[in-house]
Amino acid sequence: PSAGPGAPRVFAPVRRRGPGPLWGALGVGGVALAAAMVLSVAIPAFPGSGVAGRPSSALLFGNGVSPMINLGEDLRRPTARPVLHYRTTATRAPYLRLLTLDEFSGRDWSSRLFPSNSANTVDKIALPPGLLDSVAVTETRTNIVVDGLSARWLPIPAPARSITGLAGAWYWNGSNGSITSPNDTTRGQEYTVIALNLAPTRDQLRGSGSDYPSSVQRSLRLPADSPPRIAETARQVTAGTDTAYDAALALQTYLRGEEFSYDTEAPAKAGFDGGGVDVVSTFLEVKTGYCVHFSSAMAVMARSIGIPARIAVGYQPGTLSASSSIAGTGRYSVDSHDLHAWPELYFAGVGWVPFEPTPGRGALPEYTRTMDAAQTPGGQGGTAGSARPGITDDPAATDPGARGGSADTRQEPVTVLRLILVLVGVIALLLLPAIGRVERRRQRRRRILAGRAGAAEAWQELTDLAVDHGIPVRATETPREFAARLRSLPGLAPPGERPGEPSGEPQ
Known part of the structure; x- marks a missing residue:
């Protein structure tokens, strides 16, 4: 049965218009992870320098150790x-x-x-x-x-x-x-x-x-x-x-x-x-x-x-x-x-x-x-x-x-390989949350279409999808208020409710 005109609807995905909170967090986390991995590769440990590379107060090679x-x-x-x-x-x-x-x-x-x-x-x-x-x-x-x-x-x-x-x-x-x-x-x-x-x-x-x-x-x-x-x-x-x-x-x-x-x-x-x-x-x-x-x-x-x-x-x-x-x-x-x-x-x-x-x-x-x-x-x-x-x-x-050999055959290839491995690792880390989100969305939709999911799971999928597209979900909003705010966003109103379009209902 069709829902009433004021009932909330689940809409098909639309093109993202900019980075949302999820992608911003991933970007910041990715930069931090990349910096940590690059530093761990590039900076050598040195005797007496400590974890952070701090020199000892006396001899370079340790605190009281030979x-x-x-x-x-x-x-x-x-x-x-x-x-x-x-x-x-x-x-x-x-x-x-x-x-x-x-x-x-x-x-x-x-x-x-x-x-x-x-x-x-x-x-x-x-x-x-x-x-x-x-x-x-x-x-x-x-x-x-x-x-x-x-x-x-x-x-x-x-x-x-x-x-x-x-x-x-x-x-x-x-x-x-x-x-x-x-x-x-x-x-x-x-x-x-x-x-x-x-x-x-x-x-x-x-x-x-x-x-x-x-x-x-x-x-x-x-x-x-x-x-x-x-x-x-x-x-x-x-x-x-x-x-x-x-x-x-x-x-x-x-x-x-x-x-x-x-x-x-x-x-x-x-x-x-x-x-x-x-x-x-x-x-x-x-x-x-x-x-x-x-x-x-x-x-x-x-x-x-x-x-x-x-x-x-x-x-x-x-x-x-x-x-x-x-x-x-x-x-x-x-x-x-x-x-x-x-x-x-x-x-x-x-x-x-x-x-x-x-x-x-x-x-x-x-x-x-x-x-x-x-x-x-x-x-x-x-x-x-x-x-x-x-x-x-x-x-x-x-x-x-x-x-033996020059730096061309020993140092430089090793350094390039390390950087490539670091880059691959960072990309993999960045993709893990997205892969998890796609899989979770697939499982939810399958349960929804099969009739095994309730309204709560359908609502969770809708709010997750909104966050993915940079649309904040307010804890104080009711489902009806949230649906009304979605309809007010450019490009998200359902056919017949968009400005300048005929309603599609008999005159």
Whole structure:
């Protein structure tokens, strides 16, 4: 039977004239979900940075936890995440130093913390201590963009002479060469570093004496109860050497020898992770570990035979993208798997000199390379070439963290794939409410047409349909009042009640 003229009707769907509340909510939710997913992909976790990337109040690598152990935990993360990218005028892609561990308790390495000196602004940084004019020096310019690192230690090629473009207050430390900020972080920073590339000759290093300043003599300290294996091994390895330089070279060659292998997992599984004297003693027996163990072993053995030593922590040079050269300078991408530790030994007249004892990571500095050494160019010692900087001749054999190839075949496709997956995920999330609504509407209409649904369900479908089309449903309205308001909307009045149309009833 036909309903009376004033009875409410269920109308067929009409074209939406604009976004309603449902679509607005979906849009806002979609943007929030997309932002969260993109941030989770793009921003890497970093030791000591906390969930929100907040740097610790003391050392970068944790609140009272050994920075060496935290470095290992980060290297063992299965997925590498971008940290920064840079361009440099240096012919050898530089290591980027974050901090220097110059205090050794016997159990842990740490960094001496000094109050910030407001006079030590980064626009003019003093020459490194102990450097004589006779050492060959070239100036380099490196432009760095931080992609996903929040810390109060600034990654820089060292030694730096000036830094421009930083936001906030940053100061240099004359003792260990680090750049720190009391209140600001590296997050989102873009800056330019003018640094020095030191090129001491072998003769200059061999001619270095043992007259160390008092500040350097602190870097000779070792616990009295150090395991005897450390000093005994150092003496055996350096037997027959006449100078501190030759002894240091012998230590580096020994640790890079075939007896040792690179492995990030073995020390943690066997319970000898870290850089303390007991760990070093075990490492010299087991002969497997990663950069933490190789750098600690060389530094501790160097101290045991009277050579001041400390450990630098930072990043290897990263990966060169062959397709991104601008004016002859390529772009290097650094990720969390490029984290690295290497020892620095002190030579009077030259200062702190880096070495590379870790096999399969980094490259030998030029002043430690023999004429017949066949090392892949790049890193601290080689010239930048088409091969990945920081990787030696056969890294894949022992180094699970070493990745060959350029950023074009490793970083960029992975990044694009991640973005595609994020986009697909966001679209799927946005479609879920709509799919649910369509299915609910189909089920309701089927029940209504079959006579199995009552007036309440039919009314719920009508109000849901109105909300979908941006028509508010007021809780205070009766069904008759709501139907009358629908009829008053342009395009929604039933035939015969639209303005300018005949009623269709007999005159």
